[in-house]
Amino acid sequence: MKQKDPLWLTIVIYIVLLIFVAFSVYPVLRVVTISLRPGDQLHSRSLAIIPEDASLSSYKTLFTGTGYLQWMLNSAIVSICVTLLGVGLASTAGYAISRFSFRGRGSAMIALITTQMFPVTMLLLPMFMMLRALHLWNTFGGLIIIYSATALPFCVWTMKGYYDTIPFSLEEAASIDGCSPFNAFRLVVLPLALPALVITALFSFMAAWSEYLVAAVVLNDKRLYTLPLGLKMFQSNFSTEWGLYAAGALIVAVPVMVLFLSLSKWLVGGLTLGSVKG
Amino acid sequence: MKRQTIAYSFALPAFIVLGLVVIFPFFYNVVLSLSNMSMRHFWDWKITGLDRYVEVFKEGIFYTTLLKTFAWTFINVFFHVVIGVSLALLLNRPLPGRAIIRTLLVLPWAVPQYITALTWRGMFHFEYGAVNLVLDKVFGVQGVAWLSQPLTTFGACLITNIWLGFPFMMIIALGGLQSIPAELYEAAVVDGASRWQRLWKITIPLLRPVLVPAISLGIIWTFNNFNVIWLVSNGGKPADQVHILVSYVYRAVFNLYRFGYAAALSMVIFGILLLMSVRFIKSTKGTEAVY
Numbered sequence: 001m002k003q004k005d006p007l008w009l010t011i012v013i014y015i016v017l018l019i020f021v022a023f024s025v026y027p028v029l030r031v032v033t034i035s036l037r038p039g040d041q042l043h044s045r046s047l048a049i050i051p052e053d054a055s056l057s058s059y060k061t062l063f064t065g066t067g068y069l070q071w072m073l074n075s076a077i078v079s080i081c082v083t084l085l086g087v088g089l090a091s092t093a094g095y096a097i098s099r100f101s102f103r104g105r106g107s108a109m110i111a112l113i114t115t116q117m118f119p120v121t122m123l124l125l126p127m128f129m130m131l132r133a134l135h136l137w138n139t140f141g142g143l144i145i146i147y148s149a150t151a152l153p154f155c156v157w158t159m160k161g162y163y164d165t166i167p168f169s170l171e172e173a174a175s176i177d178g179c180s181p182f183n184a185f186r187l188v189v190l191p192l193a194l195p196a197l198v199i200t201a202l203f204s205f206m207a208a209w210s211e212y213l214v215a216a217v218v219l220n221d222k223r224l225y226t227l228p229l230g231l232k233m234f235q236s237n238f239s240t241e242w243g244l245y246a247a248g249a250l251i252v253a254v255p256v257m258v259l260f261l262s263l264s265k266w267l268v269g270g271l272t273l274g275s276v277k278g
Numbered sequence: 279m280k281r282q283t284i285a286y287s288f289a290l291p292a293f294i295v296l297g298l299v300v301i302f303p304f305f306y307n308v309v310l311s312l313s314n315m316s317m318r319h320f321w322d323w324k325i326t327g328l329d330r331y332v333e334v335f336k337e338g339i340f341y342t343t344l345l346k347t348f349a350w351t352f353i354n355v356f357f358h359v360v361i362g363v364s365l366a367l368l369l370n371r372p373l374p375g376r377a378i379i380r381t382l383l384v385l386p387w388a389v390p391q392y393i394t395a396l397t398w399r400g401m402f403h404f405e406y407g408a409v410n411l412v413l414d415k416v417f418g419v420q421g422v423a424w425l426s427q428p429l430t431t432f433g434a435c436l437i438t439n440i441w442l443g444f445p446f447m448m449i450i451a452l453g454g455l456q457s458i459p460a461e462l463y464e465a466a467v468v469d470g471a472s473r474w475q476r477l478w479k480i481t482i483p484l485l486r487p488v489l490v491p492a493i494s495l496g497i498i499w500t501f502n503n504f505n506v507i508w509l510v511s512n513g514g515k516p517a518d519q520v521h522i523l524v525s526y527v528y529r530a531v532f533n534l535y536r537f538g539y540a541a542a543l544s545m546v547i548f549g550i551l552l553l554m555s556v557r558f559i560k561s562t563k564g565t566e567a568v569y
Binding site: 005027047100101102232235 | 281282284285286288289291292293295296298299300301302303304306307310361365368369371373379381382383384385386387388389390391392393394396397398399400401405406408411412415416441445449501502504505508509512524525527528531532537540541544545547548551555
């Protein structure tokens with residue numbers, strides 16, 4: 001048995017933890033507050049959590065008076081395509097690495113880890129030149145291809161790890177019953193790997209939904225802007241439109257935060273690529 | 279069908295995309311770094327040798343930015359680890375409300391990074407920002423004009439990045455703490471070890487193998503963290519002084535149009551990262567032996 005903490009220690013621990021909880025939560029609360037301010041109080045020095053005359057006017061303006069819906073639609077199109085492409089590529093590549101010993105398997109795995117360490121900034125210039133040459137610059141297509149590749153190493157790794165836990169005898173049985181390798185994969189293994197597929201899908205979606213830098217380079221036309229570029233625009237105008245920014249940021253971030261918190265256990269395992277035990 | 283063929287047909291699509299988006303641009307970047315490409319020579323560029331690398335090492339800005347990058351990385355990771363591990367130690371006991379506290383503490387990690395950066399930029403506003411308001415109204419301290427001086431802007435970026443980075447270390451450390459067998463503590467109590475001794479002789483040494491890879495990963499992420507520096511300082515302002523290497527490369531490409539130079543600078547950054555990555559992989563291998 002561990003020693004029980006004395007009461008004073010428990011109290012000190014609570015106080016310290018609560019200070020840090022305040023530090024973590026306050027910025028998020030602040031965004032909520034600002035998003036609820038009525039239009040004439042945006043420049044307020046109040047620290048009240050619920051502002052006086054709280055109103056949803058910022059949300060209303062956001063949807064009626066700005067390009068927000070368009071950005072959201074653009075982000076949704078890009079993110080859904082990235083998710084489909086990402087799941088397709090990761091589920092097959094992960095399967096090959098998990099089940100087959102082919103030439104180049106070792107180097108493929110090393111390549112996966114190394115690409116995680118490439119700074120995106122380093123690849124921006126060549127990507128930009130390449131997309132221009134392929135006429136994919138300023139299109140969703142260019143953005144989708146780049147996003148799929150950046151989320152890929154994590155996704156392949158997650159899929160591989162999950163396939164490793166599915167017994168090989170299932171495919172053997174399927175092949176004895178006359179199933180082709182592709183059908184064994186599609187009909188036997190893939191349904192069993194559903195949890196990993198969901199993780200891969202959500203991760204690809206979140207990665208594309210929240211990315212700013214590549215979008216800033218690839219997209220030029222304001223009608224094609226995704227949410228991050230749009231939200232940044234609220235800030236770069238002469239007078240920052242805080243109410244609109246706050247409302248827009250909350251709508252974008254809350255679903256992502258909920259997803260993330262429910263997936264955090266999986267994400268940690270994948271991000272450290274299995275190097276952390278326990 | 280041969281098993282090799284089947285394997286390749288499964289693996290190839292993903293690796294073709296990776297090759298197109300990561301590997302080809304990498305080699306293209308090597309070529310550009312040896313060229314004279316710039317705004318003036320955009321279409322008619324040619325290979326000119328190592329001139330761009332000479333430029334990189336000749337200009338003082340490389341060294342000052344490198345120094346800032348190291349300071350940025352070190353200060354951030356230091357606070358991530360200290361705060362993260364301390365919170366994990368505090369949380370690693372039966373406490374009523376533990377699950378809720380843990381979730382609230384992970385919150386900063388869950389917010390999309392660009393939103394964190396843009397939000398903190400607003401909070402550092404001199405007159406209406408929450409940071410100065412809290413300093414003034416709660417602590418009675420005069421507010422700071424955060425975003426008007428390079429040094430305070432850098433400080434603002436640091437605070438932002440520390441906020442978003444400590445939960446990762448906390449989660450990793452919590453995982454590590456839970457894998458330390460309880461018998462060790464029991465034996466130590468029987469032998470009369472104090473709390474302090476148990477912390478330094480059992481907990482910290484056994485956390486090391488879990489933390490080393492996480493710290494290495496944290497160093498690489500922080501070194502490459504473009505979003506926070508760029509968005510909080512609004513592109514390196516004031517006076518173009520708030521840069522780390524990756525944000526400076528971005529500026530060299532998309533604001534200054536020094537393409538060849540930026541490509542060469544990227545290669546230098548890549549070299550630095552490669553050294554760090556080799557260390558990362560070694561440290562991961564080194565820790566495997568512990569278990």
